[in-house]
Amino acid sequence: MKAPVAAATVLLALASGCGVVDRSDGYRVTVEFSDVLDLVPHSSVKVDDVTVGSVEKISLSGWTAKVRVRLDRKVQLPANATAAVRQTSLLGEKYVEVAKPTTEAARGKLTDGSVIPLARTRRSAEVEEVLAALGLVLNGGGLAQLKTINQELATAFDGREPVARDALHQLDEFMGGLDKQKADLVRAIEALDRLTGRLVQQRAVIGDALDALGPGITVLADQSTQLTGALKSLGELGTVGTRVVNESKADTVASLRALRPILDQLVKAGDDLPQSLDFLLTYPFPPNVTGAIVGDFVNLAITADLDAASILANLVAAGPRVSKAGKTATTTPRGTTKTPKPGTLAPSLPGQLPLECLPLDGILPPEWVPPKECKLPDGCKLLAPGSPVPLGGLLIPAEGLVPAGTVFPAGTKLPKGTVLTAQCLLGAVTGAVDGVVGGLTDVLTGGLTP
Incomplete structure (x- = not known):
């Protein structure tokens, strides 16, 4: 058992x-x-x-x-x-x-x-x-070549070990950087894949474009000699231009220095030059005359204030004369002369503001507003210096004195460069014709006032 x-x-x-x-x-x-x-x-x-x-x-x-x-x-x-x-x-x-x-x-x-x-x-x-692969290597499978490669590598690196080691370190850092940017590389490859996909979809269009480029490239190839010659000539032109600039440097600087006084005067002219150019377009008429021109004739509105006593007094009195100082002197009916002093106001005329509405010294401040009993015409405004001149407006000259023909008495002082709108001018151009029919009796009695 x-x-x-x-x-x-x-x-x-x-x-x-x-x-x-x-x-x-x-x-x-x-x-x-x-x-x-x-x-x-x-x-x-x-x-x-x-x-x-x-x-x-x-x-x-x-x-x-x-x-x-x-x-x-x-x-x-x-x-x-x-x-x-x-x-x-x-x-x-x-x-x-x-x-x-x-x-x-x-x-x-x-x-x-x-x-x-x-x-x-x-x-x-x-x-x-495994045994079959080993037999292949040992039986004429390149073992001798591996020995030769090993010997050559040993000879190449002999005495260069630090350089090889540094190269390996740099390669390691490079591979590490690639590994850190792996996500970016993947996105770039995916974007490239999408691009190639779209190019495949547009393959016919790209083929047509390349076929269309063929004749142009052929022309460029035929004209390559001319293009080369043009480029060489352009290089020579640059050389000549450089020599000309260098030789004319002193003359150019002298010309610019000679232009400096002219430019300084242009700067001092300021706004006067463009305003004068505006006037040249309508010379010999003022710029606001364009509103009165209708076809081949001009419409003007004239207001005449005729007083028989004043007319007869002026007829028998001496005319105006020029004083020794070169200023115009006014003649009264009695034959006496009176020269207006600078800064004094001329008596107000019909349509103008009375002298009582203005300051005692006749100088209007920038923000001046007339009293309640003294009303300016509708739309009459004093624009600040530097404002654009509206159509039919008036720019106060450099001395700041208001000329005759405005709602302000002649001689009124305003800041230099103040602009008056067209409504501030007496007898503004409207294109209409107003008149009063009468005879000599009406003129002598002063009844021909519109």
Whole structure:
């Protein structure tokens, strides 16, 4: 009886050594392989070198081998687990290794009926494959060339170890920089992919454009000699121009210095020059005459204040004469002369503001407003110096004295450059003709006043 007991003991030991485990209460998973080598049913399935199941069936579907394995119910693996065909030793048996993924995060759970696809499986190299590759290298497979390459590299780096080491450090930094910019590189490649896609869509348009460029390129090629000559001539022109500029430098500087007094006078002229140019357009008429010209005739409105006594007195009195000082003297009916002093106001005429409405010294401040009983015509405004002159308006001259013909008595002082609107002028041009019909009797009696 000792022999059967010993045989049973040996069989039990062999069974234990081969890792046969009963997994009748486990769950089944299908694993796809491109090559299972000499894997056979009842082979072990291991996780971290621990047997957790066995191979139940191996089948073929096209060029893919499907291995159905049974795993222990206690084994918990993610749904994206990987599998590989391994070998226990150099000449040992094959087994299936199941492991967690290493290139991505674990997700889900491996359950009964799950499939580990071909993309997540691999196999180890066979001993025969390793020996065949080694034989290829040793049997005229380039081993002598590797020796030559090794010797040449040793000769090249001999005495240049610091330079090689620095190059390796720079290469490491370069690769590190590329790794940090990996996201930017990916975006650039994706943008390039989108660009190439659009270029593919516009391939016909690009082809037509290139075909249209052909004749132009042909013309440029035919005229390459002329273009080259033109460029050379342009270079010579630049040389001549440089020489001319250098030789005429002194004359140019002298001409600019001679122009300086003229420019200074133009600056001093200020607004007088553009205003005079405005007057030249309507010479010999003032600028506001354009509103009175209708076709080939001019409409004028004239207001005559005729007083018989004044007319007869002026007829028998002496006319105006010029004094020794060069100023106009006025003649009274009695023959006496009176020269107006600078800054004095002439008596107000019909339509003008009475002298009582003006300040005692006759100088209007910039913000002057007449008293309530003295009303200016509608639209009559004193614009600040520097304002544009409106159509029909008046610019007060440099001395600041108001000339005759405005609602202000002649001699009224305003700030230099003040602008009067057209409504401030007496008898503004309207294009209408007003008149009063009468005879000589009406003139002598003073009744011909409109």
